[in-house]
Amino acid sequence: xxxxxxxxxxxxxxxxxxxxxxxxxxxxxxxxxxxxxxxxxxxxxxxxxxxxxxxxxxxxxxxxxxxxxxxxxxxxxxxxxxxxxxxxxxxxxxxxxxxxxxxxxxxxxxxxxxxxxxxxxxxxxxxxxxxxxxxxxxxxxxxxxxxxxxxxxxx
Amino acid sequence: xxxxxxxxxxxxxxxxxxxxxxxxxxxxxxxxxxxxxxxxxxxxxxxxxxxxxxxxxxxxxxxxxxxxxxxxxxxxxxxxxxxxxxxxxxxxxxxxxxxxxxxxxxxxxxxxxxxxxxxxxxxxxxxxxxxxxxxxxxxxxxxxxxxxxxxxxxxxxxxxxxxxxxxxxxxxxxxxxxxxxxxxxxxxxxxxxxxxxxxxxxxxxxxxxx
Numbered sequence: 001x002x003x004x005x006x007x008x009x010x011x012x013x014x015x016x017x018x019x020x021x022x023x024x025x026x027x028x029x030x031x032x033x034x035x036x037x038x039x040x041x042x043x044x045x046x047x048x049x050x051x052x053x054x055x056x057x058x059x060x061x062x063x064x065x066x067x068x069x070x071x072x073x074x075x076x077x078x079x080x081x082x083x084x085x086x087x088x089x090x091x092x093x094x095x096x097x098x099x100x101x102x103x104x105x106x107x108x109x110x111x112x113x114x115x116x117x118x119x120x121x122x123x124x125x126x127x128x129x130x131x132x133x134x135x136x137x138x139x140x141x142x143x144x145x146x147x148x149x150x151x152x153x154x155x
Numbered sequence: 156x157x158x159x160x161x162x163x164x165x166x167x168x169x170x171x172x173x174x175x176x177x178x179x180x181x182x183x184x185x186x187x188x189x190x191x192x193x194x195x196x197x198x199x200x201x202x203x204x205x206x207x208x209x210x211x212x213x214x215x216x217x218x219x220x221x222x223x224x225x226x227x228x229x230x231x232x233x234x235x236x237x238x239x240x241x242x243x244x245x246x247x248x249x250x251x252x253x254x255x256x257x258x259x260x261x262x263x264x265x266x267x268x269x270x271x272x273x274x275x276x277x278x279x280x281x282x283x284x285x286x287x288x289x290x291x292x293x294x295x296x297x298x299x300x301x302x303x304x305x306x307x308x309x310x311x312x313x314x315x316x317x318x319x320x321x322x323x324x325x326x327x328x329x330x331x332x333x334x335x336x337x338x339x340x341x342x343x344x345x346x347x348x349x350x351x352x353x354x355x356x357x358x359x360x361x362x363x364x365x
Contacts, residue, residue, distance in 0.1 A: 049326040067328050071238055071351065078355035082365040089363065113365065 029134050048128040053096075057141050062124035063096075069127050074120055081121045082114065212267065221251040224277060230288050234353045241352075254310045254352065255299070262306075293356035300345055308344035315344070 033039030047068040054064050072080035084093035102118040103111050185193060214220060222228035232251075235241045240249040257263050275281075282288040282295075303310065317337055322330035336342040346363070349355065358364035 049328075051326060051328040067326065073350055073355050075354070078350065078358040079365055080350070083363055086365050089365075092363075 042131075045129045045131055048130060054128070057139070059142075065125050065127040067127070069122070074122060079119065079121070086114070212263075215267070216252045216256055216263075218250040218252075226277065226282050226288065227251075230282075230285065231353050238352050249314070249352070253313070257306070257309065258313060289356075296349075296353075296356045300349065303345040304343060311344040311348070 030039060047070060048066060049068045051067045054066055056063060069081075074081060082098070083089060084095040085098050087097050089095070090097045098114060098118075102114050105111055105115045106117055188196075218232075222232045240254075242248075256266055280287075282291050317333075320333060320337075322333055325333065332347070336347070337344070349358075349361075349364075
């Protein structure tokens with residue numbers, strides 16, 4: 001019984017805290033639209049299609065896709081990405097080959113072709129849209145931290 | 156021996172004599188109608204039959220006709236709707252026969268005769284469920300790829316002419332590929348643009364795919 005009361009008290013304090021947080025005004029994805037309403041969706045922008053490689057923001061970042069992938073089928077039956085980025089296809093397509101890490105299965109064994117766990121490209125690699133960040137972001141990459149400077153570092 | 160077994164030969168003989176009678180009438184010169192009337196009647200009948208034939212042919216060359224079968228309307232037509240050949244900024248779109256029936260008369264008739272196989276498939280329910288359709292999809296797609304490969308993607312080129320293609324207005328990737336492969340004649344449209352209007356079959360053994 002005493003434990004139940006303590007739980008209730010903790011709950012009440014948490015509820016009070018969250019009210020305080022909700023009282024503040026901060027930038028959220030939904031903007032000023034009340035919670036029970038649906039605001040107007042932002043206009044859709046076209047996919048960037050420059051085909052120029054974007055630098056990674058940190059070494060482990062999956063490279064982003066610098067071209068449009070509209071209508072590209074990646075399913076259990078077919079993978080349009082691989083028809084250019086597979087090892088055997090790169091001579092004709094001149095596209096970057098999928099990373100060699102993608103040939104390793106989850107037991108650490110190298111396979112002859114892409115590992116099933118890496119098959120669905122857009123799980124990690126995504127095309128880019130020219131949009132303003134809806135939420136302020138002060139991410140600083142490692143080069144800026146170390147003072148080495150990078151094209152993306154804040155000046 | 157039953158009664159019907161006995162009557163059958165006589166029925167056959169009657170049909171034969173009827174056919175011979177008709178043949179006799181057809182091979183005898185007309186004794187009632189003038190030559191002018193017969194020529195004119197033949198001419199008018201020719202217009203009616205030829206017009207009727209072509210009208211019927213064109214009726215089978217519409218999207219309404221294609222999608223009147225659920226095999227088409229709930230598989231390939233549904234898939235088409237999300238692609239650029241159905242839904243795009245300018246609202247110009249391709250209908251089924253634009254890509255799947257040759258526009259030139261002789262080839263159109265040849266394709267229509269081939270399509271009698273599809274009528275057979277419809278009657279016997281070869282692809283009357285989604286699963287059956289997916290099982291047959293590779294074979295069906297290969298027919299279309301082979302046809303387009305053989306006629307140098309004629310149905311694509313009915314709208315997309317290489318002469319009118321301005322590569323400077325394409326994305327760098329597309330422009331480069333078209334200059335390297337299309338303009339040099341190394342490849343034809345369907346070699347690269349598979350699965351642009353419908354979903355793809357299992358592509359594991361298709362050249363250029365994984």
